[in-house]
Amino acid sequence: MLHEHPPSPPAATVVLDQDTAWRRFSNGIDADAARERATVAGDAALADQVLQALAIIG
DSSP, X not given: OOOSSOOOOOSEEEEOOXXXXXXXXXXXXXXXXXXXXXXXXXXXXXXXXXXHOOOOXX
Protein backbone atom coordinates (compact mmCIF):
# COMPACT_ATOMS: atom_id res chain seq x y z
CA MET A 1 0.00 0.00 0.00
CA LEU A 2 1.46 3.34 -1.02
CA HIS A 3 -0.88 5.54 1.02
CA GLU A 4 -2.51 4.90 4.33
CA HIS A 5 -5.21 7.42 3.43
CA PRO A 6 -6.65 7.95 -0.03
CA PRO A 7 -5.37 11.10 -1.78
CA SER A 8 -7.51 14.21 -1.79
CA PRO A 9 -9.57 14.87 -4.91
CA PRO A 10 -7.95 17.31 -7.34
CA ALA A 11 -8.48 21.00 -6.62
CA ALA A 12 -9.00 21.59 -10.35
CA THR A 13 -9.13 19.64 -13.58
CA VAL A 14 -8.60 20.84 -17.14
CA VAL A 15 -9.47 18.59 -20.06
CA LEU A 16 -8.18 19.58 -23.51
CA ASP A 17 -8.33 17.63 -26.73
CA GLN A 18 -4.97 16.81 -28.28
CA ASP A 19 -5.13 19.51 -30.95
CA THR A 20 -6.01 22.24 -28.47
CA ALA A 21 -3.31 21.14 -26.02
CA TRP A 22 -0.67 21.09 -28.77
CA ARG A 23 -1.68 24.52 -30.04
CA ARG A 24 -1.87 26.07 -26.56
CA PHE A 25 1.36 24.71 -25.18
CA SER A 26 3.26 25.64 -28.35
CA ASN A 27 1.73 29.15 -28.26
CA GLY A 28 -0.35 28.52 -31.40
CA ILE A 29 -3.52 29.76 -29.68
CA ASP A 30 -3.96 32.03 -26.70
CA ALA A 31 -5.26 31.01 -23.29
CA ASP A 32 -8.73 32.46 -23.95
CA ALA A 33 -9.18 30.36 -27.09
CA ALA A 34 -8.00 27.25 -25.24
CA ARG A 35 -10.37 28.01 -22.35
CA GLU A 36 -13.32 28.11 -24.79
CA ARG A 37 -12.41 24.58 -25.95
CA ALA A 38 -11.58 23.21 -22.49
CA THR A 39 -13.65 21.48 -19.87
CA VAL A 40 -12.69 23.03 -16.54
CA ALA A 41 -13.85 21.93 -13.09
CA GLY A 42 -12.89 23.06 -9.60
CA ASP A 43 -10.74 26.04 -8.69
CA ALA A 44 -10.91 28.31 -11.74
CA ALA A 45 -7.80 30.32 -10.76
CA LEU A 46 -5.75 27.15 -10.45
CA ALA A 47 -7.10 25.76 -13.73
CA ASP A 48 -6.23 29.05 -15.42
CA GLN A 49 -2.56 28.45 -14.57
CA VAL A 50 -2.64 25.34 -16.79
CA LEU A 51 -4.02 27.39 -19.64
CA GLN A 52 -1.25 29.99 -19.20
CA ALA A 53 1.50 27.38 -19.45
CA LEU A 54 3.81 27.05 -22.44
CA ALA A 55 6.10 24.16 -23.22
CA ILE A 56 9.41 23.72 -24.97
CA ILE A 57 8.78 21.05 -27.56
CA GLY A 58 11.76 19.75 -29.37
